[in-house]
Amino acid sequence: MGRTSVSxxxxxxxxxxxxxxxxxxxxxxxxxxxxxxxxxxxxxxxGVDNLWFSSKSSADMTMSVxxxxxxxxxxxxxxxxxxxxxxxxxxxxxxxxxxxTLRLGSDMYNYLPxxxxxxxxxxxxxxxxxxxxxxxxxxxxxxxxxxxxxxxxIVESKKKGSTTVWTVDLVPKKGSAVVWSKIxxxxxxxxxxxxxxxFFDERGTKVRTLAFSDIKKxxxxxxxxxxxxTPADLPGEHTEMVYETIRHGVKFDxxxxxxERLKSL
Amino acid sequence: MNLxxxxxxxxxxxxxRTIIQVTGIGLVTATMLIxxxxxxxxxxxxxxxxxxxxxxxxxxxxxGYVQSPDLYKxxxxxDHWQKQFAKIGLxxxxxxxxxxxxxxxxxxxGVQIRGVDLNYxxxxxxxxxxxxxxxxxxxESANELVIGRTLARRLHLSPGDNVVVLAQAADGSxxxxxxxxxxxxxxxxxxVDARAVYLTLPSFQNFFRLQxxxxxxxxxxxxxxxxxxxxxNKTKTVTERLHPQIEVRTWRELKxxxxxxxxxxxxxxxxxxxxxxxxxxxxxxxxxxxxxxxxISEFGTMTAxxxxxxxxxxxxxxxxxxxxxxxxxxxxxxxxxxxxLIQHYGLDLRIFYDQISMAGITIKPILFTRIGATEIFAPxxxxxxxxxxxxxxxxxxxxxxxxxxxxxxx
Numbered sequence: 297m298g299r300t301s302v303s304x305x306x307x308x309x310x311x312x313x314x315x316x317x318x319x320x321x322x323x324x325x326x327x328x329x330x331x332x333x334x335x336x337x338x339x340x341x342x343g344v345d346n347l348w349f350s351s352k353s354s355a356d357m358t359m360s361v362x363x364x365x366x367x368x369x370x371x372x373x374x375x376x377x378x379x380x381x382x383x384x385x386x387x388x389x390x391x392x393x394x395x396x397t398l399r400l401g402s403d404m405y406n407y408l409p410x411x412x413x414x415x416x417x418x419x420x421x422x423x424x425x426x427x428x429x430x431x432x433x434x435x436x437x438x439x440x441x442x443x444x445x446x447x448x449x450i451v452e453s454k455k456k457g458s459t460t461v462w463t464v465d466l467v468p469k470k471g472s473a474v475v476w477s478k479i480x481x482x483x484x485x486x487x488x489x490x491x492x493x494x495f496f497d498e499r500g501t502k503v504r505t506l507a508f509s510d511i512k513k514x515x516x517x518x519x520x521x522x523x524x525x526t527p528a529d530l531p532g533e534h535t536e537m538v539y540e541t542i543r544h545g546v547k548f549d550x551x552x553x554x555x556e557r558l559k560s561l
Numbered sequence: 562m563n564l565x566x567x568x569x570x571x572x573x574x575x576x577x578r579t580i581i582q583v584t585g586i587g588l589v590t591a592t593m594l595i596x597x598x599x600x601x602x603x604x605x606x607x608x609x610x611x612x613x614x615x616x617x618x619x620x621x622x623x624x625g626y627v628q629s630p631d632l633y634k635x636x637x638x639x640d641h642w643q644k645q646f647a648k649i650g651l652x653x654x655x656x657x658x659x660x661x662x663x664x665x666x667x668x669x670x671g672v673q674i675r676g677v678d679l680n681y682x683x684x685x686x687x688x689x690x691x692x693x694x695x696x697x698x699x700x701e702s703a704n705e706l707v708i709g710r711t712l713a714r715r716l717h718l719s720p721g722d723n724v725v726v727l728a729q730a731a732d733g734s735x736x737x738x739x740x741x742x743x744x745x746x747x748x749x750x751x752x753v754d755a756r757a758v759y760l761t762l763p764s765f766q767n768f769f770r771l772q773x774x775x776x777x778x779x780x781x782x783x784x785x786x787x788x789x790x791x792x793x794n795k796t797k798t799v800t801e802r803l804h805p806q807i808e809v810r811t812w813r814e815l816k817x818x819x820x821x822x823x824x825x826x827x828x829x830x831x832x833x834x835x836x837x838x839x840x841x842x843x844x845x846x847x848x849x850x851x852x853x854x855x856x857i858s859e860f861g862t863m864t865a866x867x868x869x870x871x872x873x874x875x876x877x878x879x880x881x882x883x884x885x886x887x888x889x890x891x892x893x894x895x896x897x898x899x900x901x902l903i904q905h906y907g908l909d910l911r912i913f914y915d916q917i918s919m920a921g922i923t924i925k926p927i928l929f930t931r932i933g934a935t936e937i938f939a940p941x942x943x944x945x946x947x948x949x950x951x952x953x954x955x956x957x958x959x960x961x962x963x964x965x966x967x968x969x970x971x
Contacts, residue, residue: 361733363733365633365731365732365733366731366732366733368732368733368734389734391734392734392735395735406727408725408727408735408737410737410738411725411737411738411739413664413725413739414664415662415664415669415725415727415737416664416667416668416669417662417669418662418669418670418671420671421662421671424671425729427729427733427734427735428729428730428733428734428735
């Protein structure tokens with residue numbers, strides 16, 4: 297086969313591919329997801345799950361809580377290992393410094409330095425507020441994962457300049473122990489960066505909204521540096537979490553995620 | 562001859578029959594009296610358990626607190642309000658409520674933390690008297706808890722054990738501390754048994770960093786003869802003066818399921834009573850018919866000797882009246898002491914049940930009677946009326962009978 301023929305074949309293939317993507321884009325412009333997009337959804341969900349954290353990572357962050365009764369600021373350090381181990385330590389304010397929340401698989405514990413005791417958090421309290429914030433215990437230790445625990449459906453796919461923005465509805469997979477009955481997420485497909493997540497309870501009532509902003513490079517990745525949670529039933533209240541540093545590939549010794557280590561963190 | 566004396570002689574002549582009749586009807590009537598007392602006692606016990614161990618008879622709250630309890634939805638309270646409530650015949654106990662976690666060893670449970678006033682709580686509830694293990698608080702009880710029995714069992718806790726209590730304080734910070742279990746309560750209701758953790762009011766305020774106001778004021782009438790609704794209306798008049806936004810509710814509004822259950826229990830008891838009364842009526846009909854038709858020839862002889870039919874009927878009715886009187890005396894002489902005995906010592910059914918639970922209220926299976934005028938008189942009046950009513954028709958039949966036919970009926 298001559299060089300010209302090979303070139304012609306490549307040209308034809310390129311033309312076919314171009315028309316395929318053109319058709320796909322036309323479909324996206326209609327708001328309906330293409331088959332390729334539907335197939336890509338699990339990867340995007342997995343990308344969102346691993347945006348801030350990887351198999352072994354840590355982060356420093358500031359949490360600002362504003363309610364109608366109090367305003368408070370907490371400074372935290374966060375460590376994760378895989379999907380089932382996480383530790384959050386409070387560094388500020390001084391009165392709560394050294395308080396640690398540990399998740400080990402499905403169990404969760406709080407270490408209270410002023411009484412030098414560790415309390416197991418019962419499963420019933422997973423959705424309760426963490427340290428007076430609008431984040432729940434479950435949010436904080438990231439015990440639910442979108443890709444693992446939810447089935448997603450792309451409700452809408454829209455092109456905005458060079459990026460594709462999806463509206464995705466997530467409902468719990470059969471048998472997964474999660475709090476929410478539905479999450480509606482708006483996410484940038486290419487960068488796997490969420491713009492917002494709206495959470496609904498089992499009655500279908502909107503409970504809260506997470507807004508993601510201040511996209512910047514942290515830990516070598518472009519991530520939203522700020523997450524703000526706004527409860528639906530408490531107007532004017534919110535909690536804002538600002539990531540200061542993120543480190544990936546952190547090395548932990550074998551006893552790092554253990555009850556024994558909580559005191560000395 | 563006076564028919565009453567004649568009737569009394571007739572009963573005396575057939576002494577064995579009279580004794581059997583009086584004893585039979587009397588025992589059933591006495592049983593009804595005691596049963597009525599037990600039923601009244603159970604109703605009272607359930608209401609008392611619902612009010613005297615937890616709710617109180619009336620409650621005051623800040624607007625919206627009952628629908629959506631919140632640490633911040635407090636209402637003002639000052640000690641001199643006690644005098645205002647006393648003036649309208651009510652005791653008052655201020656309370657505080659919060660939610661948290663109690664951890665013991667490797668276990669924990671979500672709990673409702675309740676702050677109670679040691680001086681005033683005993684004037685409204687009997688919580689201090691039903692501590693099953695350990696003891697109720699004393700004036701200096703700081704960092705001590707009294708907890709529900711199911712919670713104690715679930716976390717394997719007993720008096721003297723230490724637990725960690727974790728909650729969110731009013732300023733948003735983490736409220737946590739180590740507390741010693743001082744006492745474990747006996748049965749109250751499912752909610753208190755499984756979730757309640759009691760602290761003294763100052764300990765609660767300290768723990769939650771909540772200095773002003775209370776979540777609830779529980780009220781109890783000095784005298785139960787004062788109608789609950791009347792007491793609620795008087796309370797509204799007082800609270801409008803003290804703090805107009807305070808919401809007043811009766812225990813029946815706060816515990817509608819329990820109130821409904823008590824109503825159903827009362828109606829079903831009336832049905833049971835109706836059946837028992839019908840059975841008693843049946844026994845009386847049987848005795849009345851047998852007594853009269855068995856003596857037809859006797860009545861025929863009386864008529865043949867010149868007794869008027871209305872005199873025969875009068876004699877039968879006079880006998881029924883005597884029978885009623887003797888039966889009433891026997892029923893009361895057995896029923897009233899029996900009921901009083903059960904009122905004092907109780908009817909212990911623990912060999913059959915460990916506890917009786919209805920609409921979330923748990924009571925010990927020891928039943929006590931409570932007898933009033935209704936319980937004492939209702940069965941006896943019914944017995945006398947039915948005895949007279951059921952003797953009238955066969956009596957009329959016997960009085961109208963041709964003496965020759967009556968004499969031949971033997």
